[in-house]
Amino acid sequence: MIEATGLTKHYGRTVAVDNLSFTVAEGRVTGFLGPNGAGKSTTMRMVLGLDRPTSGDVRIDGQHYHDLHQPLRTVGALLDAKWVHPNRSARDHLRWLAAASKIPRARVDEVLDLVGLTGVAGKRAGGFSLGMSQRLGIAAALLGDPRVLLFDEPVNGLDPEGILWIRKFMHRLADEGRTVFVSSHLLSEMALTAQDLVVIGRGKLIYQGTVEDFVEHATESTVLVRSPQLDRLRDLLRAEGSEITEITEDGDALRIGGVASAAIGELAAANNIVLHELNPQVGSLEQAFIQLTGDTVEYRTEEHRSEEHGAGEHRAGEPAGNGEVTSG
Amino acid sequence: MSLLTAERIKLLSTRSPWWCGLLAIVLPVGFTVLLATQVNPTNAPGFEFTPAATQGTASLGRAVVMVLAALAVTSEYRFGTIRSTFQAAPQRVAALLAKSAVVVVLTAVIGAVVGFGSWAVFRALHSGPDLDLVTAADWRSVAGEVLVFALTGALALGVGILVRQTAGAVAILLVYALLVEGLIGVIPKVGRDIQHWMPFFAADRFLGIRDGGDDLQNLPLGPWAYLAYFAAITVVVLGAGIFAAVRRDA
Amino acid sequence: MTTLLATERIKLFTTRSPWWSTLLALGMTIGFAALVALNHSGGPLTVRHSQFGAQFGLMIVTVMAALAITTEYRFATIRATFQAVPHRTAVLLAKTAVVAVLAAVIGEVAAFGSWITARVIDGGPEMNLVTGGDWRAVAGLGLVYAVGAVIAVAVGTLIRQSAGAISVLLIWPLLVENLVQLIPRVGEDIHNWMPFTAVSRFTDSTVPGPIGPWASLAYFAGVAAVLLVAALAVAEKRDA
CATH class of the missing domain: 3.30.70 (Alpha-Beta Plaits)
Structure with missing residues (x-):
């Protein structure tokens, strides 16, 4: 489980993430939705302790990332598939990651096999196509057999086959009881991949709840x-x-x-x-999404989510002028 | 002409040339200010108050200019923009010549500011006829920085095109210019003779820089011939770089 | 810590730069010793003559050491690194240690390789390692390279960019430290306390200086320690 409370990040004068609170449950795929530049990647970096929050707090199973012992065994993440040294082979990339968390070497070959990179394991990662890089990134995320997984825009630039593969993969991981947190700027993709949604715009929370509720609400005709x-x-x-x-x-x-x-x-x-x-x-999902996230300044966001996310609850973030969502 | 404009925009719209250019001027001129405030005939009896002596720290600017020129092309390779460059101008020779021209102009300007700037600040702090630009040698040592900086920029650009990697190009240029040429002089018997044909040694002879107590008599070339020699080496290296860029895949 | 050291060892040796740096440093130092020995005339060849290329090796080693950290920033693998081990200080110390050990090995091989090469070409009694100064000149080189590597990792961590770090690491010892001599009165004193000038008195006893050889090395190490502490503090604080 991932819990963020009042997470805020300023870069100089720019507010990338603004008082963001949400939870990501285990055993489900939770989509992290927002337009490009909404603060998704920043939030994910803060979850992983890479960026330090200006204020607020984020915990994984109750612990700060910094306090996890051998964190790769708890949290696996793919934030950017290009975060590899281009002259290092795929196997060597996984080898050093494994060494850092005392993961046995056999596991390296296991995850290479799992993502279908065994054949090119000795090749330098710099020569990989985007799809292969994504697979290597997923292999790295799975290395420590973690309970919590974070993926940042994993289907970006992938071909339909690759997208399908990743989608099925996420479901499998969630079915195994893991926490899967996956970001995207594509609502249609999230509607197929995720069960729960955290929607942000301009760094603020717009919605948290199930995909069903969101879709129903967003497509309200x-x-x-x-x-x-x-x-x-x-x-x-x-x-x-x-x-x-x-x-x-x-x-x-x-x-x-x-x-x-x-x-x-x-x-x-x-x-x-x-x-x-x-x-x-009938309003389209995309339209609704754009309207919800496009001008978030005008929307009031609810900071704390109540226990159940009923019809009344998940409207916290919807525009004051109701009905505008469905502009003909 | 449009190629020149494109290259100028490309170079000046990134931050590293500005930083390098600023450092290439501030470091040597600032150092000269420090020197000029400290030095006087009583505490430095060996110091000759000549225009050439005001150029003692220009080598610092020249080193930074090498980094600037190398980065002008290696960063294109790093970010893959060299492909866009060759896509926009399939005549690679023309594109790279345009880049060379822009780099040369920029480094020449930096050379002018460093050369005349160092001389001017020194003269402002030590007024006297000794520092006037009178002889041809005086002019060579101060105004000559323009030519030396420009050629250094072109040479470094050539190395950058050949090596393509920032770290490699910068390391080769600095280690060679600041260490290898001097180290060669240490080799017994043949070292001095080899050193007399080293490119940056040649540039220094053109400027008339005193190289410590070393024996600079009986050099094979005069100052202008040394400049021509330095220019010839620059042309060869830059030509090799452009030739390589045309031959290989972008 | 052993885990971290093993990790950093894998990371360093699965890229190409340490390999070619090692080859280049060894080839140039030993090759230069051979050149000097072959052309030597007028007086016997001494231990000191065999180590003329030592600074070249040191510069290559500092470039290699700086790249070990700046390439992590360039390719953003530093994020994967801090993700795997969130204790940044521990990671960077492990990296520094691994790089320093490699630098020390390069230094020892370069120094003894140069010494043996010169000795084989033109060995007289002056080529024997007799005095403490002789031993420092040869066996001491590994220490100098190791501390130099620590400085380079620290500078690389602070600057994060290859071009900037390499420029500083080369222009500083090769140019700035010498240029300060131009300053009248105090220039020579400042020069004597410049870190790379200071440590040259550790390996070369013919250079006079304000403090003894071991104190010079200690001073060099002190500079390295200060830079490293600054680098660790900065890396802990900023976003990866």
Whole structure:
């Protein structure tokens, strides 16, 4: 488990991470989502003790990274696949990492085999393609058979086969009960890989909860209805629906949230209301994500997450003007 | 012309040339200020108040200029921008000549500031006719820094193109210029004769730098011939570098 | 600590620079000794003559030692290093130790190699190791190289960039230490207390100086220690 509380990092005047608190649970793949430059890598470096937080604290299974004994046996990480000496062979790169944590040499060949690099283990890492470098980075992360794994944009630049391989790999690691924390700027990728999400924008927490909730919320759709009997329809809908999340006027039309277009059509038919237009407006995941993260300054973030992340809870970070998420 | 503009922008839009250029000027001129404030005829009877004597610390600037020129091309190899360079200008000879021209101009300017700057600060602190630029030798030792710095820049650039690696190029240049040439003179019998044909020794003879109590009589060449010799070596090294860059994969 | 030393040993020897540095340092020092011995005339060849190339080896060793740390910064493997062992001081001390031991070995092989080569070419009784000064000139070189390597690792850690570190490490001993002599009155005193000038009095007893040979070495080591402590403090504090 990874717990961050009030994590903050300033580089000179730039605030890279701003009072960030989140937890990453074990046995699940947790996606760390945010646009480029949102502070994901900085946060990950702070988790690993590479960068020192300006304030706040982050712990792994209750301990600071600095206090872990032979940390590679607890935490494995792939932050940047190019962090290797180009003239060192893949095997030698893993050998020195293994030596640093007293990991037996046999384990080096084991992880090379696991990521499918046995054939090129003696080749210099500088000549590796991006995909091969990523595999070497994953091998390094797995070396100490760690309970906690961090991956920073692991699918960046990979071909579809490589992406699929990594995705399956993460699920396997989580199924083995490990904590898997993986960052990405691609929501669609995270929707397929992760079970939980931590979403940040401009260094601040925007959302923490399950992917399902996020997707449901983010893709929340509205229906645009035009009718000469709008007032009657509105009353009926109000009387009808506990599910309805919003009814707003949009010129001569109504924008209705939380109800499927079919239900509105049936309600109108049952009450002899003429409909001129019944138009479902579906927002895309990407759009929602951009809107949520694009201008985070305007959003209030909740610093501490309550125990359960119900529908009301995970809205903490959503915009004040509700419904704007689904702009046609 | 566009190649020159491109190379100028490339060189001056990174930080290392500015740092190196600043150090190449501040170190020798600053040192000269320190010297000039300390030295006077009573406490340094052996000190000759001549324009040549004001150039005693220019070698410090020349060493830094070597680093600057080598970095101008090795950092291109390091960051892979040399590929973009050759992509934008497939005529590699033209591109590298443009780079050489920009480096030469920059190092010549630094040489001018170091040469005249050192002389000027010394003269400001020790006014007297001894420090006036009168003879051809006076002018050679001060204004000559322009030519020596420019050629040093081109030579170092050539080594940088040949070696391609920053650490290797800088180490070779500095160890060679600051140590090997001097060490060769230590070899009994033949050492002195070999040393008389060393490139940086040649540059120093052009400037007329006193090399301690060493016997500098009966040298094979005169000052301008020594400069031509230094220039010829520079051309050979830079030419070899450009030739190699054209032949090999970027 | 043994784990860390083993790690740093693997790291150092799985790159190419220590290998070619070693070859270059040995080749040039021993080759130079051969050149001097072959051309020598006028008076007997002495132990001192065989060690004329020693400074060349020292410069190569300092470049190698600086690269051992600056390449870690350049390729960001320093992050992998600190990730594997978050105790930065311990890691850097282990690295310094490994590099210093290699430097010492290079120094001993270079010195004895040069001495034997010169002796084989033109060996007289003056080539025997008799006095303490003779032994310091040859066997002492390993110590000088080792301490020089510590200085280089410290400078490399402080500067983090290969070009900058190498420039400082070469321009300082080869140029700056000599240029200070130009300063009237105090120049000679300053020169005498410059670290690389000071340590040359340890291996070469013919150079006069304010303190004895062993004190000179101790002074050189003191400078190295100060730089190393500064480097460790800075590395502990800044982001990797």
